[in-house]
Amino acid sequence: MKRLAILGCWNPYHALDFVKELRSLPGVELSAVWDDDPIRGESFCAQHGIAFEADLDRLLANDMLDGVIICASVNKSAPLAGTAAAAGKPVFCDHLLSASLHAAVEASERIEASGILFGMDLPLTYWPVNLAANEAVQSGRLGPLTALRIRNAHDGAIGGLPAALPDADYGVGADLGAHGLYLMTWLMGTRAASVYATHGRYSGSPFPDNAAYVFEFANGAVAVLESSWAARRSPFSIEVYGTKGAYLGRGATGKHHRLLLASDAIVQCHTDEPWEPAIPAAARESNLSLWLKKLAGEALDKPLAGLAEGLELALQLEAIRLSAASGRKVYLDELDGAG
Template sequence: MIRTALLSRWHVHADDYARQAASHPAIHIAAVWDEEETRGRSWAQELGVPFYAELEEVLADPDIDGVIVSAPTVMHYPILMQAARHGKHIFSEKVLALKVEEIDEIFHAATLSGSTLQLALKRLAEPYYVYAQSVLERGWLGKLTLLRCRLAHPGGVPREVSPYGILPAYFFDHGLCGGGALMDLGAHPICLVNRLGGRPQGVYARLEKVYGREVEDHAALIVDYEGGLLGIIEAGFVSNNSFHLELHGTEGVLLIENGAVRLRSVHEGGNQWMTVTELPAKLRSPLEQWADQVLHGTPPDITYDDMRMLTELNEAATASDREGRRISLR
């Protein structure tokens, strides 16, 4: 059994992780800490567990095995470093940290203490991703030349009752988030494109503020990979719900839109469009991967490379937008 402390209810997915943990047979929610005491005490009361007012106190508790971190993004690095030094197993909301050098320090601290690290990159477990990877491995697309992934929702579109839409106002506070739509929602298309494209070589980015807030509410990146492959990554809080994953190659095209999958390949179906109705099984969720690694030493599907390249691309994209040029990642 993994006795787990929930660290902060700040992120909009904090309750989701609490529900997932509560439903997992090997995870027991044992405590709550929150940087806002009133919010934390209320959450602890709802869950029927103790509330810790001091982070050090909960991390020093020898009965706590692991932590689920949903704190403000800018707090991830100090919290994760402190948790790793105490030997706690860590499941974190994205991103792991804002800078690559911070990521490396977290990895080092976790390695020294024997802590496991896992990041909430749930789309790397989805059947459409597993299928896309299998199509590439079979060579049905020939040489891959272009990847595009877009993930967007209208959560940041102002409404009469809320100038920030359905998202909390603090999601647009740079001092808490460190970034906007790309930092949060963009984590998923970044990791999908990196997984399918390999290691990014450089990026040109535009981070735009449609409503003039402190952080971007939509963003577009052009990423170059080895062999002339280009990746287009889009994320936004200010357009209607959409998810697109496109793989274009010299001998085929794979299009995924909100779960619908279509394939056209010279190797399958006579180079005619086919609707794919049977997809592979979903992989273990990130939280399941974390629990399996903690309890059984099972290697996770989501790796340190996924976590590091996510922060690396975010950091480079921010520099690219600020400087108006392509940033090399070689």
């Protein structure tokens, strides 16, 4: 039996997703939840029948604890990951290690020095609509890629997100926008050369709630990533274009939810010869499940996302922040190694 704790319930939706998944998996016990806001943590735990632990040091010193899942705010995930690693606890991190390259590098050094198992959650890579997009790319039927567009949006800033979420320093770009970033890297298969970023504040929040990023690659390909907390009934959409064809996928309805079934999405593929990618019936195994298997000593048949993905995402967000603040194009290689 693997005993785990969740560090942070700042994003109650993601934290509850982890709770539900842990409860569905065999050989796993959720021992406790810690949060830096005791009122928030106690409320979350009371609502979902979990023990709350207010003392982080005591929790991490518990020899019966086999690992932690970090679901903290943007600025606190990396320090928590480093602290947990220094205590010898394996770490699984929500989709963002940090939006600060310096903080991500600092945490990665502590994680590497500890030798613990580290995993990252990149949940949109499990979705059938995106797995089918990857199959279309890998098949070669689209030809060399020339463009990618991803839109991920909901009405949180105008329709009732918890107050703490819109006040994240990096706004929607470190929330919905981060999913587009790792999808871009996964599908394009290489790092972008530069980015031009623009941030809007439609709802009046001091932090961005409407964003668009234009990435350019060394070969001239481009990727346009859109994210918003100010859009009602905006289906997730992904478009991949190449010299030989195009892949188009989107949510079947305007409801913002995880597209975990093939029936949740509408897919089209336009190639010289009629062809449709084999869209899986359901989402593939999650990275949390893979991390737990590796934690138990099992061999994996697919790689587990880890520090490389966390650092790349932090680099992209650092470049985005600098571009939006300066109004200029930022080259990613200028920042690499400067954390």
